[in-house]
Amino acid sequence: MNDTYSPYFEFDRETWALSRDLPSLTVSEEEFEKLKGLNEKIAIEEVTKVYLPLARLLHLYVTSFQNFQAKMNSFLSVPAPKAPFVIGIAGSVAVGKSTTARLLQHLLSRWDEHPKVDLVTTDGFLYPNRVLEAKGIMNKKGFPESYDINKLMHFISSIKSGEPALKVPVYSHLAYDVLDDQTLHVDQPDILILEGINVLQVNTQQPYFVSDFFDFSIYIDADEEDIRDWYIERYHMLRDTAFRDPRSYFHKYASLTEEEAIHTAENIWRDINAKNLHENILPTKERAKLIIKKGANHMIEQILLRK
Template sequence: MHTYKPYYHFSRENWAALSKTERLPLTQTELEEIRGINTRISLPEVETAYMPLTNLISYYLEAAETLHAKAGAFLGTNEKKVPFIIGIAGSVAVGKSTIARLLQLMLSRALPHKKTELVTTDGFLYPNAVLQEKQLMQRKGFPESYDIKALIEFMGQVKAGTTNIKGPQYSHLTYDVLSEQTELVTDPDILIVEGVNVLQVKKEYQFFVSDFFDFSIYIDADEKNIEKWYKERFLMLRATAFQNPKSYFRHYAEVPMEEALQTAETIWETINAKNLHENILPTKGRSDLILRKGNNHEIEDVYLRKL
């Protein structure tokens, strides 16, 4: 008896062979500019892992546009174009932000006639004052720490083709939502939405963020590797961004190294690992594509959901 498997599995070598692009669409300097702290990525990996992905997304986009046009002709409607929305999910410290920025750049280069924009769901976290009032500061990043209603309303406006939509901005320096600043989504053909819980489903909501996605990606890795990357990033931030007097985590820059390491381990165990197991990892199987990283941050396996 055959067991149905919902994903095609590609090794890195087999996935790389699918690339239809001969020339890299970015330089080493550009790659360094979009690379997140402690996220290792190289031009060879861009060529072998992310160029095939860019090609694949362009096929999904073309199919979606064709379906939209044919359905409109069949129904006799004349609706305006709607953005093709890509969701990117995965754990803290797994490299989502770098991949989101990389895809934005590569899609812009591969499809220069299309406008590609990027938003993160961090701006839809409740402000710290609200989280403190709700006693949720220790669960920041968990689904209940987000203003899901506002996020879904935002996504609905995007999918309706509304232009110049304002969304909240988040500062990683102050670790809080910027109340007087907004992030503007103008009129994209492609919108990338990145966040830890974008594939999350909750019974209390009629709609989910992922309902608006045309294609979704989950960034995966062994938990031991993600934990290592998180701790490495924490220590790197301790020596850089945390030194800023305006940093929410300024006090961590002043404690002894041993205490800083213990703090990173405690935060991982009590917050990030818990969120990963309870909310993030269970959504992996809802994605269209899984990019699985090895211990050096490079993509080793790709899983594509069967049509």
């Protein structure tokens, strides 16, 4: 760790793994396989070396937050509604945000102090395809303008105010659209994990931002060339699996030849995902409380914790 002149405490993989006072939590191989992403070829040791220390750190933050809430309620003599500790997870498409979010949800729910951990993705707050098509921005899906920011802000402010029984729109990657007939119910969790490429972005049209409601934020980082390779690899895996389902929005790509599939994936990355990464996602990295840097093999190599 070399943090003398840095705004971060900087840890390499091995130093981070030596964190003391770790919980005696375990994740089985079967659980791990279900939690990790489609094309993330990582070993279960990633849990013990990286995610257990991170979960322990977050546990310290959460319990401190809960104690402060109790003291504030006593000081103000006003019983406030239960508000969750909110964790935001940001980063590029295909970088592994969902795996991090699911693993943290699984681990953090093991503590008696905060057993109820809900996970919400910002995909549900995208405008439906019919709206994107009407606005002429279907090819900008994932860009800031493709989200119903007012609906997202209403949700995050409502949950942070302690409002119970909230309904969150659900997004289907199969249909590539928000589902009209399904909602996710979020009812005063102890911890809320909000995961999405846009959670650390600022919007000059709004007086406040989604991240204003975060108690902790994480940015998943990797070299762009590696993320591009992961995206193309995942595209190929989906082409051979999910895209073959006639209900899939991308079913038309299932019959592409190997060469055509590579060309299509590279074009999508270059024209949409890389552009969004440079313009809207990567500039938010330094706004995160913690930055996780991955290597080419998906393994986490460095962790930066803001002082």
